[in-house]
Amino acid sequence: MDGGQALIRALENEGVDLLFGLPGGAILPVYDPLIDSSIRHVLVRHEQGAGHMASGYAHATGRPGVMMVTSGPGATNVVTALCDAHLDSVPMVCITGQVPVGAIGTDAFQECDTTGITMSVTKHNFLVTEAQDIPRVVKEAFHIATTGRPGPVLVDIPKDIVDPGNPASAMEWSDDIEMDLPGYDPDTGVDASDIATAADMIRSAERPVLYVGGGILKARAAEVLRQLAELTGIHVVTTLMARGAFPDSHDLCLGMPGMHGNFTAVTAMQEADLLVALGARFDDRVTGRLDGFAPDARVVHVDIDSAELGKVRRADVAIQGDCRVAIEALIADLQANGLGDADRGAWRSRISGWQERFPLAYEAWEPGQALKPQYVIERLRDLSPDDTIVASGVGQHQMWASQYWRFDHPYTWINSGGLGTMGYSIPAAIGAKAGMPDRTVWAVDGDGCFQMTAQELVTATVEGFPIKVALFNNSYLGMVRQWQEMFYDERYSEVFLSKDVPDYKMWAQSMGCEAMRVDDPDEIDDAITKANGIDDRPVVIDFRVMAEEKVYPMVPAGATNSDLVVPPSQADLSR
Amino acid sequence: MNVAGPDYRYHTLVVTVENKSGVLARVAGLFARRGFNIESLAVAPTDDDRFSRLTIVVDLESAPLEQVVKQLDKLVNVVEIRELHPGSAVERELMIVTVEAEPDRRDELVEQLDRAGGKVLSVGADRMMLSLVGPPKRIDEFEDLLRPFGIVELQRTGRVALPVLDEDA
Ligand SMILES: Cc1ncc(C[n+]2csc(CCOP(=O)(O)OP(=O)(O)O)c2C)c(N)n1
Ligand SMILES: [Mg+2]
Numbered sequence: 001m002d003g004g005q006a007l008i009r010a011l012e013n014e015g016v017d018l019l020f021g022l023p024g025g026a027i028l029p030v031y032d033p034l035i036d037s038s039i040r041h042v043l044v045r046h047e048q049g050a051g052h053m054a055s056g057y058a059h060a061t062g063r064p065g066v067m068m069v070t071s072g073p074g075a076t077n078v079v080t081a082l083c084d085a086h087l088d089s090v091p092m093v094c095i096t097g098q099v100p101v102g103a104i105g106t107d108a109f110q111e112c113d114t115t116g117i118t119m120s121v122t123k124h125n126f127l128v129t130e131a132q133d134i135p136r137v138v139k140e141a142f143h144i145a146t147t148g149r150p151g152p153v154l155v156d157i158p159k160d161i162v163d164p165g166n167p168a169s170a171m172e173w174s175d176d177i178e179m180d181l182p183g184y185d186p187d188t189g190v191d192a193s194d195i196a197t198a199a200d201m202i203r204s205a206e207r208p209v210l211y212v213g214g215g216i217l218k219a220r221a222a223e224v225l226r227q228l229a230e231l232t233g234i235h236v237v238t239t240l241m242a243r244g245a246f247p248d249s250h251d252l253c254l255g256m257p258g259m260h261g262n263f264t265a266v267t268a269m270q271e272a273d274l275l276v277a278l279g280a281r282f283d284d285r286v287t288g289r290l291d292g293f294a295p296d297a298r299v300v301h302v303d304i305d306s307a308e309l310g311k312v313r314r315a316d317v318a319i320q321g322d323c324r325v326a327i328e329a330l331i332a333d334l335q336a337n338g339l340g341d342a343d344r345g346a347w348r349s350r351i352s353g354w355q356e357r358f359p360l361a362y363e364a365w366e367p368g369q370a371l372k373p374q375y376v377i378e379r380l381r382d383l384s385p386d387d388t389i390v391a392s393g394v395g396q397h398q399m400w401a402s403q404y405w406r407f408d409h410p411y412t413w414i415n416s417g418g419l420g421t422m423g424y425s426i427p428a429a430i431g432a433k434a435g436m437p438d439r440t441v442w443a444v445d446g447d448g449c450f451q452m453t454a455q456e457l458v459t460a461t462v463e464g465f466p467i468k469v470a471l472f473n474n475s476y477l478g479m480v481r482q483w484q485e486m487f488y489d490e491r492y493s494e495v496f497l498s499k500d501v502p503d504y505k506m507w508a509q510s511m512g513c514e515a516m517r518v519d520d521p522d523e524i525d526d527a528i529t530k531a532n533g534i535d536d537r538p539v540v541i542d543f544r545v546m547a548e549e550k551v552y553p554m555v556p557a558g559a560t561n562s563d564l565v566v567p568p569s570q571a572d573l574s575r
Numbered sequence: 576m577n578v579a580g581p582d583y584r585y586h587t588l589v590v591t592v593e594n595k596s597g598v599l600a601r602v603a604g605l606f607a608r609r610g611f612n613i614e615s616l617a618v619a620p621t622d623d624d625r626f627s628r629l630t631i632v633v634d635l636e637s638a639p640l641e642q643v644v645k646q647l648d649k650l651v652n653v654v655e656i657r658e659l660h661p662g663s664a665v666e667r668e669l670m671i672v673t674v675e676a677e678p679d680r681r682d683e684l685v686e687q688l689d690r691a692g693g694k695v696l697s698v699g700a701d702r703m704m705l706s707l708v709g710p711p712k713r714i715d716e717f718e719d720l721l722r723p724f725g726i727v728e729l730q731r732t733g734r735v736a737l738p739v740l741d742e743d744a
Contacts, residue, residue, distance in 0.1 A: 116600065119601060183592070183652050310641060
């Protein structure tokens with residue numbers, strides 16, 4: 001067997017069914033045995049797209065996303081997607097071609113130092129130099145990507161060891177593949193005495209909040225989280241990475257905290273006497289100015305990655321381990337030793353008071369105005385199936401989608417949280433649709449974002465992934481515009497795009513999509529209903545939304561969460 | 576500079592890593608990216624050729640030791656990390672140095688060298704090459720002593736360290 005065949009076989013052995021990629025010189029020999037493989041390859045139009053597709057696939061299915069690209073520019077084009085996955089802990093494996101072993105270091109054609117470049121944006125990477133090592137390294141790559149705190153792993157494969165014309169590619173396949181990772185042993189168990197201390201703190205807390213992050217989804221712990229919340233009656237906030245981990249329609253759900261979180265979620269954390277952080281990492285977008293964050297709260301912090309414990313905020317109890325295991329242990333302790341008798345009546349009524357006075361709010365549409373983006377999200381939400389998967393770009397539209405959608409199921413919200421990568425939504429939606437073909441998948445995209453990765457709609461059409469795109473066309477890099485309006489005296493610098501150039505409808509049609517344009521609020525429902533009825537090709541709706549609309553609430557950069565700016569209509573209410 | 580000063584600003588980590596290409600780059604890259612400062616770094620093979628040992632002196636003004644250790648530990652190629660508290664480690668460093676040594680100052684120089692326990696490696700017309708092994712602090716002090724003679728070139732290895740033997744070992 002040669003190295004190229006071994007690589008494909010090793011991928012098959014890992015259960016890979018889909019591979020997102022684009023060939024080129026150095027990876028050519030691997031594309032040949034791919035023809036005879038059970039693995040379906042999705043040919044992307046730009047390698048960044050392959051990376052985000054793998055990410056969307058992984059988010060939606062829980063299985064690692066896999067991509068394959070060539071050396072040099074192919075590899076550099078996936079760097080953004082790798083970094084994105086690294087920051088959001090998405091399990092992915094990326095195979096890159098490399099120049100032959102003997103040419104490495106000579107500045108050969110399409111040579112770049114792929115492992116050097118990607119070292120800090122992957123969980124780990126490998127440069128394989130012998131064909132015989134390929135099966136073992138592939139196995140190690142999948143193991144590392146999917147265990148502990150998940151993340152992207154890159155495997156760089158020089159051409160000569162996969163090229164059947166080269167003697168260096170000869171290898172002997174064995175089914176007996178042993179990993180050799182003496183320094184990798186992710187620990188998932190939790191310390192029993194820490195659990196007992198944490199349970200005591202929960203029992204005695206009068207103002208507790210469960211602060212839930214993306215780790216809950218990675219640990220597939222949504223069900224036990226719900227049990228914990230219902231057992232204890234403690235309210236839950238779900239961060240941008242955890243939307244859907246706890247149902248928005250649940251009485252105990254406070255929604256999203258952070259820079260654009262809703263008033264109640266932000267304020268409950270701020271006023272809490274106990275934060276139970278579950279798979280969350282005290283990101284600066286959640287904490288606001290750190291020295292003013294949740295000043296009275298004691299902290300129980302559970303994370304699979306011990307380096308997160310105490311990194312940003314000191315934890316009173318730091319529990320390293322899998323969130324599901326930890327929550328199950330907490331539940332067991334609370335059931336065995338009681339829930340305590342802390343009086344939370346006053347806390348509950350404060351929370352419901354905030355909810356009444358400070359709901360998410362925007363001003364009603366008036367004739368002559370462009371569409372209200374928040375209203376478009378609400379209509380999308382109400383007219384689409386309950387288990388619709390939403391993949392978002394980055395900007396105002398992302399925040400509105402996270403705020404105004406009602407996420408009642410885990411793995412229905414896919415977005416770029418840590419890196420904030422414009423252009424994420426379309427390829428991520430394609431990856432999600434590829435992994436979950438029976439589900440409705442909406443990409444909620446901005447006009448700026450759309451122009452970064454729209455070419456993947458060609459992939460969607462040609463490969464048969466009928467996603468739907470709600471394009472929030474405000475003719476601006478809206479989120480940046482909002483900052484310039486609020487913090488730079490309305491001095492707008494390089495944020496205007498154009499409503500009409502490109503003509504999004506024609507562009508979408510040219511890529512094989514059904515396309516619509518909506519200017520009038522009365523047309524919104526029909527357009528969405530029509531889009532939801534189309535399942536044989538992608539759909540793009542160009543929603544002409546207001547440029548002046550701002551995302552509220554907002555914690556200005558550098559401010560504490562207590563200085564949350566509410567929408568003008570709520571500004572005079574007492575907090 | 577007194578590296579192992581009483582404030583224990585510097586801390587020694589003895590890190591066993593897989594002996595694979597690029598591992599040093601991963602460690603150095605991690606320190607650079609996270610803003611951890613390395614005071615000194617020594618790398619050498621171990622008795623097991625699958626592994627190498629790094630002795631890293633970390634400047635704890637740049638980051639808490641716990642973060643440094645945990646981030647290092649996340650590197651897949653890092654097998655083991657031992658923290659050596661300055662009070663409980665035996666630390667050694669080697670210096671070789673070429674100094675100006677006019678014939679009339681040579682006796683004085685050799686006397687200082689003997690007192691410090693160093694060696695003469697070679698002798699030229701006006702210069703001598705010396706070596707000294709010792710705890711970093713002693714090396715610092717000897718370096719200060721040599722300065723008035725005129726240091727031509729100096730090379731230090733960075734420290735290596737092992738924990739103090741307990742009595743029943
Ligand atoms: C690749 C990339 N470049 C720049 C930014 C900075 N940025 C954040 S949001 C944003 C505007 C996004 O515009 P658009 O897609 O139209 O969304 P809107 O905010 O208008 O809804 C920009 C430029 C980014 N996040 N990603
Ligand atoms: Mg826009």
